[in-house]
Amino acid sequence: MLLEEILSQLETYNGTFPRLALESAIEQKTEITPKLLEILEECKNNLEDLLxxxxxxxHLYALYLLAQFREEAAYPLILDFFSIPGDITLDVTGDLVTDDLNRIIASVFDGNLQPLKQLIENQQANEYVRSAALKSLVTLVAEEIIPREQLIQYFAELFSREPETQPDFIKTKLVINSCKLGAVELKPQIDEAFELNLIDDLFIDQESVDDTFQKGTEAALIKLRQNRQFTLITDIITEMKSWACFRNDKLKQNNSVFSSPSGFTNSFKPGKAEANKKKKIQKESRRKNRNKKK
Structure with missing residues (x-):
């Protein structure tokens, strides 16, 4: 398949999974990579049109293909793309941010942690993007790309920053990811965060933290490395073929797959854990909206 034909078939959603075009893209990795990088740059500069x-x-295929290719040139482009304030990058990528952005970032990581840390600490960036960036660091540890000790040190720095005065989404995610690492070294900082009421127990409570740490660091790391959510992207076909928009005939017939960003990814997979995660995010969003109105 010619390069132009591949890009043409991948450009527009028509209800059918483009397996052949994706397989051809993988076969022509060298030729298509520059085009995919250009696409990300163009999309960043034309988000309103994309919306x-x-x-x-x-742009979705580009993100996953570049991740599978381990294309380090995509690393700054992806971080730049998702650093845009507000919700627009979430609106044009659906559930990708909460489902796989951490894995995509880790897959194209070029060895420089500084721009990733800048995104995590950028209070103007979307908090779910910042959370995914934080999670990508844990993915790098799970894949033994960076040492656990290095991340523990950075997490300690984040905990030591000027404390907030109310429950904080990112600090809550920091506690969650510390548990994924079995970071018993950080328990004093985590205990203090709970005492100061900075952690939203809708997502994690003190008892859960204590239970995790009692099991030990090694148990936590074994569990982490068995968790698909903390792996690199290795097979775009497997990753995308089960997306709701490619397998839910009812949605495709009434064209409602695009009425919500969740149509882009695999969030319609049945499962109590995933359903609970969505409910928590929705409740958190409502709480924040209420606070803004006060």
């Missing part, structure tokens, strides 16, 4: 065209899918 209006809900059938445009090429």
């Amino acid at each position: 209006e065209d809900s059938t445009y899918f090429l």
